[in-house]
Structures are given as structure tokens and as C-alpha cells.
Amino acid sequence: MEHNLKKIGVLTSGGDAPGMNAAIRAVVRTGINNGIEVVGIRKGYDGLLNADIKTLEGKNVSDIINRGGTILHTARCLEMLTEEGQEKAAKIYKVLGLDGLIVIGGDGSFRGCQALAKHGVNCIGVPATIDLDMNCTEYTIGFDTAVNTGADAINKLRDTSSSHERCSVVEVMGRDAGYIALWCAMAGGAEEVLLPEEKDMISPETVIKQILENRSLGKRHNLIVVAEGVGGSQKLAKEIQEITGIQTRATILGHLQRGGNPTALDRMHASIMGYKAVQALMAGERTRVVVYNQGKYGTMDIEEALTMEKRYDAELYDIVKTLAISK
8 A cells, every 4th residue: 555654653541451461462563564663752742741761663562462562551641631732742843753653542542643633643553452341343353352351260269159159259350341241241140240331230139139039049158349439348238248148259350451462352353443554654643542333443533432331231231130040
């Protein structure tokens, strides 16, 4: 493909997600193979504001496809929320001689792209967040690994809960989206899942009723999954134990779900999305985000991507509820 790009930058921003390194690798190798110099910008937008960069060669991205985290490091940059910070970042972008910038991150990172575009920066976003809370795409880098980490932890908790005939309340990450909780509940065979999207539908009384019903049917241990956006897992565990007399333990998985080697699925999506981001810049696309919908990769205007209506899989929630019944 013919193009006019000589030098592009790549950064990772916001919360880290397994698969970011695979995306960086794809950007670098796609750039090099098309005669483009690729510079890595350290610590997200902070690195851009401080011109903290390094030219990335093929050797710099060898053997990183399987590594969690991000070799470029990441940070949340408050200065980018100001007009002065955005103007400064755009100025440094031009001083560095960049023809394009690839930003790997979540919706907050893409708002940074949106702001920089107003100052003449050519940005392409690559969606990477374990929360899967970006409404423009059916997949975000890191989600599958986070779910697998959660499911593995639930398997282990099930073993000890079964041995002690306990109830386990497991809180998983996801911010204001319940996707990780929903998938972990399905994969882990949970009896109840508490989601931000169903906050008004589930009460402690409902959870306790489900536990007691399953106990009456002969079940000797219980598993409840709570999304981060609902929270209160410690309080819920205490209520369950006080009302039912069943020994109950709460476990908050927290940042454990952000780490670990990315799954094959995350590596695949990250590699293809990184490749597509460079291809988009080469094709002259500006202020777009790479998306994956209905089995196909494409790009979408960032402004449109950030204003799309929130998605929620109510059917999957109903399936989890149906399969939780032990009759």
C-alpha cells in the first residue's frame, strides 16, 4: 500500500490489559515492514508531554507477544484533561516529527485522541481494557484473559468451599460494566451474579433465598459472583452468614485480573488490531478506532465510538439465572 508516513508513535494509556504487548509488537512490525519508523512513547500521554520516547526496532518487540502488562508502561494523565495539556501534547507531537499516533487503551484514552485531533494530531485508537465497556466494539484486548483468570480463581475457591461446605462471594473487576462478572458466573457455575446493569433486580434477600433453596435441594456449598460496579461483597458475605448461619467468605480478585500471560484469543485480537491500526494510518484515516463487530475488523470515527449506547447481554444473564437452579 502506498503511503506518505515516515514516522509514527505508539503508546499505551489508562489501565493495563493483557495483550497490550502483542498490539505494540504488531504496530512495530507492521510499521517496519512498510518502511515506517515507529517510536514507543513511555507512560502514556505523560510520556508524550515529556517527549519520553524510544525508537522501537524488531529486536525490541521480540518475545513480548506472550507477556502481560506493557513494555511501554502506562499511566493516567491528568494534564491531558486540560486545554493547555492538550495543546502542549500536540506541539510535542509535531516537534517529534510524527505523522500519526496509535493509542492503545480504553474510552478515556480515546477521549485524549479526540482532543488531540482538534489540534492536528492524526490518531488511531486500539481498544484495550479488561472491562469490555467500550460500546463501539464487541471485543476489547484483555477481556478474555481477565475472564480466564477469574474463572481459574473461582475453580480454586469452589474446591475449598466444597471441602468446608461454605458459601463463597467473589468480587471481580469491570468498573461500571458487568461483562467480566457475567462471563465468570457462567464459566464458574455461580448460583447468583450481581451486575450494575441489574442493580435494582437483585437484593441480599434474593441472594439468601437462592442459597437456602439450593441447600434444601442438597447442595452443600455456594458461589456468588459480584461485579465491581455493585461492590459490597464483604458486607454481603457478612449478611449471608448472619442470616443463614452458613460460613461465608468474601474474596476480592482485584488487580490480579489485569496481569498474567494473555490468552491465545487476546494475542490474536491484539495482533490483528495493531496491524489494522497501522494500515488505517497508511490509508489516510484519521481520528478512528479499530473495532471488531459481527466477526469482522473495521474502523469507526472516535466521536461516534464514544457516544454509542451501552450494550448489555440480557439473554446471557437469563441463561446464568436459569442454569443456577439446582432442581
